[in-house]
Amino acid sequence: MQPPQPQPGPQPGPYHQQPGPQQYGQQQFAQQQFGQPVGPPPSPGFVAPLGPPQRVPGSVRTSALVLLGVVLVGASVFGGYEVAYYGGNKFQVIMWFLPAILALLAMGFIWQATVWSVRCDGWVLEGTGLLGRQGIDLTRLTRVGSSVNARATQVVLRDDVAVLTLDAKALHKAGPAVVDAVGRAVWAGQEQGRYVVPRGAAGVWGMPTRPDAPANGHSGATAGVLSAIGLLVLGTVIGVVLALN
Secondary structure (H helix, E strand, O other): OOOOOOOOOOOOOOOOOOOOHHHHHHHHHHHHHHOOOOOOOOOOOEOOOOOOOOOOOHHHHHHHHHHHHHHHHHHHHHHHHHHHHHOOOHHHHHHHHHHHHHHHHHHHHHHHOEOEEEEEOOOEEEEEEOOEEEEEEHHHEEEEEEEEOOOOEEEEEEEOOOEEEEEHHHHHHOOHHHHHHHHHHHHHHHHOOOOOOOHHHHHHHOOOOOOOOOOOOOOOOHHHHHHHHHHHHHHHHHHHHHHHO
């Protein structure tokens, strides 16, 4: 008689496996010692090992925000002055405030670290923002947030150093392997108790949500957005006062 064959047990779910930090360290060591890129098995969407995540220096980020803040105030003063002094139709008002609107949008993109052209090697996720290439370590996620509207879903991912904001469409454009790697990292962080994945972000991967999951979580950009809007209003008021005097 043949011995009974073992029955296959339950298989892990789609987001129950995540490469650990030691794998990232082995990847870096092998690349430095032998000059050969070592990473996850080749898969559509993955790129060669990216190395440590690229970070935007805090001084560069602060300088850019201060410069844009000055431009925003000056442009909104001009717009408020022109509207109060000359009047005009909707098209003229938009054109007078266009520089201020562009500065406002740029401040929002920098504050939230919004990136495009996303790529991933299985451990590091990076993209191109207004201040150049920047990335995060997927094995060290500390927060996940999202914002959802009728047109798009923005996913906010933060590790222990930096934050990235990317559109769900940009993530899917990077390839199924990238979508899966980020999804596994997001799931692993929740399983390890580092955060609770909000419902908006979970919907990008079709993940089950916990009963205490918030709708979108905190993106950390509210203070920056309110500050930029405050500068816009302040500049406009100054321009109107100057026109009326």
